[in-house]
Structure formats: C-alpha cells, structure tokens
Amino acid sequence: GESVGLHLPxxxxxxxxxxxxxxxxxxxxxxxxxxxxxxxGKGPQFIIDIxxxxxxxxxxxxxxxxxxxxxxxxxxxxxxxxxxxxxxFCAENKRGAQxxxxxxxxxxxxxx
Amino acid sequence: DAxxxxxxxxxxxxxxxxxxxxxxxxxxxxxxxxxxxxSSQAPKLLFHYYDKxxxxxxxxxxxxxxxRPNTSFCFLDIRxxxxxDAAMYLCATRTSGSYGYTFGSGTRLTVV
Numbered sequence: 001g002e003s004v005g006l007h008l009p010x011x012x013x014x015x016x017x018x019x020x021x022x023x024x025x026x027x028x029x030x031x032x033x034x035x036x037x038x039x040x041g042k043g044p045q046f047i048i049d050i051x052x053x054x055x056x057x058x059x060x061x062x063x064x065x066x067x068x069x070x071x072x073x074x075x076x077x078x079x080x081x082x083x084x085x086x087x088x089f090c091a092e093n094k095r096g097a098q099x100x101x102x103x104x105x106x107x108x109x110x111x112x
Numbered sequence: 113d114a115x116x117x118x119x120x121x122x123x124x125x126x127x128x129x130x131x132x133x134x135x136x137x138x139x140x141x142x143x144x145x146x147x148x149x150x151s152s153q154a155p156k157l158l159f160h161y162y163d164k165x166x167x168x169x170x171x172x173x174x175x176x177x178x179x180r181p182n183t184s185f186c187f188l189d190i191r192x193x194x195x196x197d198a199a200m201y202l203c204a205t206r207t208s209g210s211y212g213y214t215f216g217s218g219t220r221l222t223v224v
Contacts, residue, residue: 105152
C-alpha cells in the first residue's frame with residue numbers, strides 16, 4: 001500500500017553543523033505532514049508541520065520543505081545540539097482518512 | 113496541563129494472559145488512536161475511535177481489541193499476548209477537523 005518512507009535510516013553530524021533528514025511519500029492525496037522527534041522510551045514529540053498548500057515552513061532552528069512534484073519532504077535542523085540526538089519520523093495525514101501514517105524513521109546522532 | 117496519559121508506563125505480562133492498557137485525556141478530543149511501535153520501527157496504527165465509532169485497520173490482528181467507555185478514556189485489550197506483541201503502545205488524540213495530534217508517552221509491554 002501507499003506509505004511514507006525515509007531515504008536514510010541513520011545520520012551522524014558534528015555538533016553545530018546543520019542536518020537534513022529526508023522523507024519520500026507516495027500518496028498524493030495527503031494534505032498534511034508532520035515531523036516528530038522520538039527519544040528513547042518516549043512518545044513522539046511534535047517538531048513542525050506543513051500543509052500541502054505550502055512549500056516551506058520555518059520554526060525555531062527547524063525548517064520543513066515540501067516538494068509535491070517529486071513527493072519529497074525534508075527536515076532541516078540548524079546548528080545541531082547534543083539534545084537533537086533522537087529518531088525522527090515523518091508522518092502524513094491522508095485527506096479524508098483521519099489517520100496519521102508514519103514513515104520508517106531516521107536515527108540522528110550528534111557527534112561532539 | 114491538558115494531556116494524554118498512558119498507564120502504566122511499563123507492563124509485564126505472561127504469554128497468553130490477557131492484558132489491558134489504558135489511555136486517558138483531558139483535551140476533550142473526540143478522536144483517539146492506538147499505535148503499536150516495535151523496536152526500531154515506526155508506529156503502526158491499530159485502530160481508532162471517532163467519537164463512539166470504532167475503526168479497525170485491516171491488518172490488525174483479532175487478538176487486539178479496544179473499548180472507549182467515554183470521551184476521556186480508551187483501553188487496549190490484548191486477549192492472548194504473544195512474544196511478538198512486545199512493543200511500545202502509543203495512544204494519540206485529535207479533534208476532528210483539526211490537524212493537531214497529541215501523543216501520550218506510551219506503555220512499554222513486555223511478554224514473558
């Protein structure tokens with residue numbers, strides 16, 4: 001079935017560098033996308049979201065880009081900190097389906 | 113603070129012994145979801161309640177049941193837990209018509 005997936009399962013970056021986490025989705029009917037951060041033993045924590053009528057949205061140190069042409073979503077984290085180490089999931093909300101489908105996840109490790 | 117609370121945080125159950133996980137919310141959200149998340153995997157939707165209407169995912173095993181006695185509470189019943197049911201179980205809520213999903217911290221289920 002259609003799903004949201006990620007290109008890279010792991011990503012290591014140096015503290016202070018910028019990181020980019022990617023996500024590919026296949027359901028063109030999805031109208032809303034969310035990035036979650038999940039630390040070990042905890043539930044998903046909302047980071048940032050974007051609606052399908054937008055291309056870019058910025059938050060504090062994070063930016064989400066949506067390319068509907070190639071069905072690609074990315075999360076950019078600026079000036080990474082040790083506390084950014086976690087697994088990051090993208091998720092899509094299927095229009096009319098009232099449910100969130102998660103992608104595979106990327107483990108981000110920040111090296112000192 | 114309004115939130116989604118899952119109890120217990122950790123649950124150990126015996127193989128084949130029925131177990132119930134609980135979720136409560138003070139957000140007055142009318143939609144409640146149960147996700148199963150196995151180690152190093154993305155959360156997978158089991159079912160959700162839209163008000164009192166139960167919506168089961170097609171691939172959710174019959175071993176998993178749910179009850180929602182009122183708006184605030186939702187239970188996940190596993191009738192005969194197997195070793196493969198060991199996972200983190202996440203509850204989430206949402207108000208229909210909005211995109212804001214709120215997740216609980218999860219219950220880590222161990223089957224022995």
